[in-house]
Structure formats: structure tokens, C-alpha cells
Amino acid sequence: SQELEQSPQSLIVQEGKNLTINCTSSKTLYGLYWYKQKYGEGLIFLMMLQKGGEEKSHEKITAKLDEKKQQSSLHITASQPSHAGIYLCGAGQGAQKLVFGQGTRLTINP
Amino acid sequence: DAGVTQSPTHLIKTRGQQVTLRCSPKSGHDTVSWYQQALGQGPQFIFQYYEEEERQRGNFPDRFSGHQFPNYSSELNVNALLLGDSALYLCASSLLTDTQYFGPGTRLTVL
Numbered sequence: 001s002q003e004l005e006q007s008p009q010s011l012i013v014q015e016g017k018n019l020t021i022n023c024t025s026s027k028t029l030y031g032l033y034w035y036k037q038k039y040g041e042g043l044i045f046l047m048m049l050q051k052g053g054e055e056k057s058h059e060k061i062t063a064k065l066d067e068k069k070q071q072s073s074l075h076i077t078a079s080q081p082s083h084a085g086i087y088l089c090g091a092g093q094g095a096q097k098l099v100f101g102q103g104t105r106l107t108i109n110p
Numbered sequence: 111d112a113g114v115t116q117s118p119t120h121l122i123k124t125r126g127q128q129v130t131l132r133c134s135p136k137s138g139h140d141t142v143s144w145y146q147q148a149l150g151q152g153p154q155f156i157f158q159y160y161e162e163e164e165r166q167r168g169n170f171p172d173r174f175s176g177h178q179f180p181n182y183s184s185e186l187n188v189n190a191l192l193l194g195d196s197a198l199y200l201c202a203s204s205l206l207t208d209t210q211y212f213g214p215g216t217r218l219t220v221l
Contacts, residue, residue: 004152033209042114042200043153043212088152097143097166098202098210100152 002027002091004101012107013079021074021104023089029069033090033098043088046074076106084108112137114203114213122219123191131186131216135203141165142184143210144176145200153200159184160206188218196220 003026013019023032031050035043047056049065049072056063060077076083086105090098115134123129135142141160145153155168159178173189182203188195196219202210 035212040198040215040217042214043202045209045211048209090152097155097158097168098145098153099155102150102152 002099004089004091004099006087006089006101006104008104009102010105010107012109014109015080016078019076019079019106021087021106023072023074023101025070025091027070029065029072029091031091031093032065032072033092034063034072034074035088035090037086037088037103039086079108081108081110114201114211116199116201116213116216118216119214120217120219122221124221125191125193127191127220128187128189129191129218131188131199131201131218133184133186133201133203133213135182135184135201136211139203139205139211140182141204141206142178142182143202143204144184144186145202146170147198147200147215149197156186191220193220 005024007022033048034046037043047063052067052069054065062075065072086103088100088103090100092098114136117132143158144156147153156170157167158165162178175187178184198215198217200215201213204210
């Protein structure tokens with residue numbers, strides 16, 4: 001079965017700094033989803049990547065899928081307090097079941 | 111346009127009891143998936159419903175069952191509750207081959 005490992009597990013950065021979260025899969029990724037979760041709440045869809053080398057951006061968040069389709073990264077530029085939360089990567093195709101990583105808890109210090 | 115809604119928000123039960131959680135999908139969506147998220151972990155897939163049938167199932171015991179209604183809403187039932195069933199239960203809706211959108215979750219505490 002597919003497993004996703006996220007690193008780091010937690011991250012504390014100063015407001016305005018850049019940061020990167022990684023997601024590594026045990027198998028080839030045919031669909032990679034990034035979600036954000038506020039503590040104890042639902043998941044908010046950020047982006048979906050499918051093709052090797054694909055890169056997508058939304059506001060100050062950029063996600064990439066490597067050429068071999070086994071690793072994805074999420075990069076936040078000039079972090080803000082609103083970026084704080086738990087970031088989750090999930091693997092799946094279409095509406096198939098998603099397998100998630102354990103999450104990365106991001107704290108932004110003023 | 112209303113997103114995915116879940117009820118109740120919080121629930122407290124005792125061991126051995128039964129619980130029903132409810133989910134209304136986003137308008138236009140026909141597929142509902144349920145996930146269990148333990149504290150500090152990523153969500154784990156329980157099952158998925160499409161056209162009122164269970165389409166996929168994760169590694170959960172038969173104590174976990176579900177239903178989808180003709181209006182695409184869904185219920186998750188858990189029988190004989192265990193302490194380990196305490197978790198955030200998330201519902202996600204989608205079109206069959208599209209991105210899953212999640213509801214706010216139901217926090218279940220088993221005492």
C-alpha cells in the first residue's frame with residue numbers, strides 16, 4: 001500500500017520568512033493533493049498536481065511534483081500569520097480514496 | 111453555494127453505544143467519502159459511497175457502516191463504540207472523478 005511521509009513534522013518560522021514542506025511517497029504518485037487544516041477543523045483544498053515536473057501557484061503558495069513523481073514540495077513565500085495551520089499531502093486518483101501523510105504543523109511567529 | 115456540511119459538530123458517547131454522523135455534500139456532487147482523523151495524524155479512509163452503494167472501503171471493521179440517500183447525503187454509523195474510536199470524522203464530497211472537498215468534521219469523544 002502507498003505511504004506518504006511529510007517533513008518536517010513541525011515548523012516554526014518568523015513572519016516574512018520563506019519555508020518549504022516536503023512530501024515523499026513510497027510509490028509513484030498519479031495525483032497529489034495539498035490541503036490545509038486549521039486545528040480540529042476540516043481540510044481546505046489548496047492544489048492538485050498530476051504530471052511530472054508540474055508546478056502550480058496560488059497567491060504566495062507554490063507546489064511542485066518532481067519528474068519521477070515520487071516527491072512533492074510546498075513552498076510559501078513571505079509567510080504571514082494566516083498561513084499557520086497543518087498542511088497535509090494526499091495521494092489518489094480522481095475521487096479514489098486518498099492516502100494522507102501525517103501532516104506538518106506550521107507556526108508563524110510575529 | 112453551500113459547501114460540505116456535517117452534523118453534529120461535537121458528540122460525546124460512552125463505550126458500547128452506537129453513533130450516527132451525517133453529511134450533506136456540496137451542491138452538484140454525487141460521491142461521499144468518510145475519513146477518520148486521530149489526534150496528530152493524517153485522515154484515514156473509511157469508505158466511499160456513489161449511487162447509494164459502497165464503492166470502496168478502507169481497513170475498518172464492520173462496526174463502521176454507512177448509507178447514501180437519493181439526495182446524495184450520507185450517514186456514518188459506528189456500533190459498539192470503543193475508546194479508540196475517539197477522533198475527528200471528516201466527510202468529503204466530489205464528482206466521481208474529481209477533487210474531494212471536505213466538511214468541517216464531527217468531533218467524537220468516547221468515554
